[in-house]
Amino acid sequence: KQEVTQIPAALSVPEGENLVLNCSFTDSAIYNLQWFRQDPGKGLTSLLLIQSSQREQTSGRLNASLDKSSGRSTLYIAASQPGDSATYLCAVKRNQGKLIFGTGTRLQVFP
Amino acid sequence: DADVTQTPRNRITKTGKRIMLECSQTKGHDRMYWYRQDPGLGLRLIYYSFDVKDINKGEISDGYSVSRQAQAKFSLSLESAIPNQTALYFCATSGDTTDTQYFGPGTRLTVL
Numbered sequence: 273k274q275e276v277t278q279i280p281a282a283l284s285v286p287e288g289e290n291l292v293l294n295c296s297f298t299d300s301a302i303y304n305l306q307w308f309r310q311d312p313g314k315g316l317t318s319l320l321l322i323q324s325s326q327r328e329q330t331s332g333r334l335n336a337s338l339d340k341s342s343g344r345s346t347l348y349i350a351a352s353q354p355g356d357s358a359t360y361l362c363a364v365k366r367n368q369g370k371l372i373f374g375t376g377t378r379l380q381v382f383p
Numbered sequence: 384d385a386d387v388t389q390t391p392r393n394r395i396t397k398t399g400k401r402i403m404l405e406c407s408q409t410k411g412h413d414r415m416y417w418y419r420q421d422p423g424l425g426l427r428l429i430y431y432s433f434d435v436k437d438i439n440k441g442e443i444s445d446g447y448s449v450s451r452q453a454q455a456k457f458s459l460s461l462e463s464a465i466p467n468q469t470a471l472y473f474c475a476t477s478g479d480t481t482d483t484q485y486f487g488p489g490t491r492l493t494v495l
Contacts, residue, residue: 276425306483315387315473315486316426361425370441371416371484373425 274299276364278374285352285381293347293377295362300340303365307336307347310359310376319360320347352381386410387487389474395493402461404490406474415457416484417441417449420471429472432457464494 275298285291295305304323308316320329320336322345328337335348345362359378363371387408396402406415413434418426418441428441430449438449446468448460461468474487 308486313489315488316475318483318485321483363426370428370431371426373418373427375423375425 274302274364274366274372276362276372276374278360278362278377280377281375282378283380285379287352287354287381287383289352289381290348290350291352291379293349293360293362293379295345295347295374297343297345297364297372300343301366302340303367305336305338305345306363306365306371307334307345308361308363310361316361352379354381354383356381385488387474387476387485389472389487389490391490392488393491395495396464397495398463398465400464400494402464402492404459404472404474404492406457406459406487408455408457408474408476408485408487410476410478410485411454412476412478412485413454414477415451416475416477417447417457417459418473418475419443419468420473420489426473429459461492461494464492466494468492469494 277296279294306321307319310316322329322338333350338345357380359376361376363373390405416431417429420426432451450458472490475484477484
């Protein structure tokens with residue numbers, strides 16, 4: 273059974289810091305991995321999607337990497353800002369479109 | 384306007400009541416999903432549908448049923464609500480198995 277773990281569960285950093293969020297999964301047979309952002313009272317917003325054949329994806333200050341063999345993904349946020357404060361979720365896609373989610377990392381960036 | 388909408392956004396109900404949560408999308412996607420989110424457990428898949436004639440159980444379907452009324456509409460029903468169904472419910476859509484999933488804003492359901 274696929275399990276997805278995110279460490280740390282919570283993180284508080286000063287504005288401007290570069291930071292790394294970690295996601296690990298137990299079964300390497302995945303189609304892709306997605307990183308989402310969730311703001312309080314709102315739905316999930318997709319940030320990056322990495323196909324199983326890819327090693328990384330970048331969007332602005334965000335960079336996500338994927339190492340299928342070790343069952344790991346990292347989300348790198350450069351020059352963090354208070355507006356980055358949210359919960360970040362990773363999810364791996366198995367067959368038939370099913371997503372298996374981690375429990376998330378709650379990030380707070382303070383001025 | 385939002386691409387994926389959910390109604391109601393908040394609902395408080397009593398044990399034993401029948402509840403329906405509705406989801407509509409304007410993205411033209413065939414695939415739709417219902418998830419629930421509980422603190423410390425992440426999101427878990429309840430049901431999913433790949434087209435109007437296709438309904439599949441997810442990992443936690445007991446106590447729930449769904450109806451795909453049209454390509455754009457997918458509703459989730461709790462036939463007899465119980466307190467441990469108190470959670471945040473999300474609807475999502477995707478274009479195909481490799482595409483990004485797009486989520487609605489969620490429905491916060493409380494069962495007393």
